[in-house]
Amino acid sequence: MSTVLITGCDYGIGFEFARQYAANGWTVHTTCLQSDSREKIDSLGANAVFHQLDVSDEGAVKALAKELSGTSIDLLINNAATFAPDGPGPLMLPDMDEFTRVMRVNAVAPVYVAECFVEHVAASEMKTMIFIGTRSGSIGDNGSGGHYAYRCSKAALNMAVKSISIEFADRGILAAVLHPGSVATETRTGGSGIPVSESVTGMRGVIEGITPDMTGTFQRYDGGTIEW
Ligand SMILES: NC(=O)c1ccc[n+]([C@@H]2O[C@H](COP(=O)([O-])OP(=O)(O)OC[C@H]3O[C@@H](n4cnc5c(N)ncnc54)[C@H](OP(=O)(O)O)[C@@H]3O)[C@@H](O)[C@H]2O)c1
Structure with a gap:
């Protein structure tokens, strides 16, 4: 059976990925920021494993990679x-420390996670790294400005991710960015957007159908490419 490692599983899309993959019999290594998310993860079944991880803590990322050394990870999300x-x-900027914190968690940390887990992924069957992005990160699609730190x-x-797809191509690893759609997750106010289950089901379909020509691309949850 396949193995997935998913970061940020406390809530929302990450938790739903964990729920769906666990229900499908995958071994699911979840990482959560909060220690009290363990109970939620345990409720997903014996094939869901809880790890506490702040992805912006380089030492902690390395320690988890070491703890899981020898484990093949088909899919890293x-x-x-x-x-x-x-x-x-x-410009409605947050203060500079806050801007930098967002850059560290959203842009810097995933690159370190990819580097620390490359051997685990390279040793697997699927050899796939997925990065959850957003249309808000598309320069070509930016028609409204704002939200500087996030964008x-x-x-x-x-x-x-484009660079990772080039760097890891000779190891047979596919790397792509996925836009989950506008999703009504718990942290979103107003509850607008598509249900989280629909987004994750769509993304799982895209991941299942991923082919070598899709590495280094930016895909929608319901299929189709987004311009960078
Ligand atoms: N929801 C949408 O409409 C939407 C649209 C486009 C893209 N996305 C992307 O989809 C992904 C999931 O978003 P979501 O809506 O599910 O958001 P969410 O509910 O806020 O989930 C994000 C998860 O990441 C965790 N997290 C935050 N900082 C972390 C850190 N330093 N280390 C480890 N985990 C950390 C959060 O934990 P805490 O809650 O404990 O902080 C939470 O579990 C994100 O990459 C987001 O940018 C979402």
């Missing part, structure tokens, strides 16, 4: 991400 509320100025972090992630 870099899902964890954070946001910053708008600030008061003309810039996800645009930087896009660049990193």
Whole structure:
């Protein structure tokens, strides 16, 4: 049976990925930011394994990779991400520390996770790395500005994934960015958007059908490519 490692499984899309893969009999290594998410993960069954991880803690990422050395990971889903509320100025920037924190979690950390887990993924059958991005990170699609920290972090992630797809191609690893759609997750106010189950079911379909020519691309949850 296949194995997946998913970051940011406390809530929302990450938790739903864990729920669906566990229900399908996969071995699911979940990472959660909060220690009290263990109970939720345990409720998914014996094939769901809880790990506490702040993805922006380089030492902790390395320690988890070491703990799981010898484990083949078919699918690595870099899902964890954070946001910053708008600030008061003309560009509505958060303060610089907050901007930098968002860059670290959303853009820098996934690259370190990819590097630390390359051997685990290379040793597997599927050899796939997925990075959850957003249309808000597309430069070509940016028609409204704003949300600097989030947009810039996800645009930087896009660049990193393109490079990772080139770097790891000779190991047979596929790397792609997926946009989950506008999803009504718990942290979203107003509850607008598609149900999280629909988004994750769609993304699982895209992942299942991924082919070598899709490495280094930016895909929608319901199929089709998004411009960088
Ligand atoms: N929802 C949407 O409409 C939408 C649209 C486009 C893209 N996305 C992307 O989809 C992914 C999941 O989003 P979501 O809507 O499910 O958001 P969410 O509910 O806020 O989930 C994000 C998860 O990442 C965790 N996290 C935050 N900082 C972390 C850190 N430093 N280390 C480890 N985990 C951390 C969060 O934990 P805590 O909650 O404990 O902080 C949470 O479990 C993100 O990459 C997001 O950018 C979402």
